[in-house]
Amino acid sequence: MNTSPPTGTRHGVDTTLVVLGCDGSWVGPHGAGSGYLLRGAHTNLVLDLGPGTAGRLAGLMGGPEARATPTGLLDGVVITHRHADHWSDLHSLATEASLTGRPGPLPVFAPAGVAETTGLSGHRSLSWQVVGSGSLCSLGEFSLRFARTDHGPETLAVRVTGPGGSLGYSADTGPNWAWSTLGEGLDVLLSEASFTVSEEGFPGHLSGRQAGQLAERSNAGTMILTHRWPTVAAADVLVEAGEAFSGTVYQAETGATYVLKDGRVTTDGH
Numbered sequence: 001m002n003t004s005p006p007t008g009t010r011h012g013v014d015t016t017l018v019v020l021g022c023d024g025s026w027v028g029p030h031g032a033g034s035g036y037l038l039r040g041a042h043t044n045l046v047l048d049l050g051p052g053t054a055g056r057l058a059g060l061m062g063g064p065e066a067r068a069t070p071t072g073l074l075d076g077v078v079i080t081h082r083h084a085d086h087w088s089d090l091h092s093l094a095t096e097a098s099l100t101g102r103p104g105p106l107p108v109f110a111p112a113g114v115a116e117t118t119g120l121s122g123h124r125s126l127s128w129q130v131v132g133s134g135s136l137c138s139l140g141e142f143s144l145r146f147a148r149t150d151h152g153p154e155t156l157a158v159r160v161t162g163p164g165g166s167l168g169y170s171a172d173t174g175p176n177w178a179w180s181t182l183g184e185g186l187d188v189l190l191s192e193a194s195f196t197v198s199e200e201g202f203p204g205h206l207s208g209r210q211a212g213q214l215a216e217r218s219n220a221g222t223m224i225l226t227h228r229w230p231t232v233a234a235a236d237v238l239v240e241a242g243e244a245f246s247g248t249v250y251q252a253e254t255g256a257t258y259v260l261k262d263g264r265v266t267t268d269g270h
């Protein structure tokens, strides 16, 4: 790990975000838990690995012949906190890495204690890197910056600055938190929005309205809503957030792809 400052955006080179799963807290029919693949020109990073995400990652990066396995092409993983809906499929990746002979252990960035919670602290195919609020790290083309959120156990939001711009991921958080803790100049916010206003007050999570309010206090132009409880209507959360945030709002869907280029976001039509 080094402490170099985040690198700047490189003109004309993009960062792609693929949603591996976006169900919040538990998994709904045909859904998957939190998981996001970030791809630069030659760096692949995963943010969280909730239930059902490993298979989707294999579909994107592996192949039926299993010569190109997901972990063989992955450069690192961030696990934001110890709740299992954010890391359960790390077990699949660790086993795959050990049985297919990944060259070198897979770096996993996580708060203190997460390795022990997962039961994978001593796994030979993983290289745990303990991070905390304020930590700065580099992984290939990406620079990472972490900030603690408003959530029960130590939970780290992460800023990923890469060739296409800067993305902030809230992980899980309640309303007593600010995007500015990840620094200024975020281009896109991947924000949790677990429910609607009727559930406001439930600790450690946001309604669509609250997510919109937090985003409005940043200078980001785009927000992608995620971590929605499967029983909550996507359209309701989206409307709430859109009323509170003056930028562009998307509701994440499993498999959706967002391209960040020159600090601006385009989608693949999802």
Ligand SMILES: [Zn+2]
Binding pocket: 081, 083, 151, 172
């Ligand atoms: Zn959580």
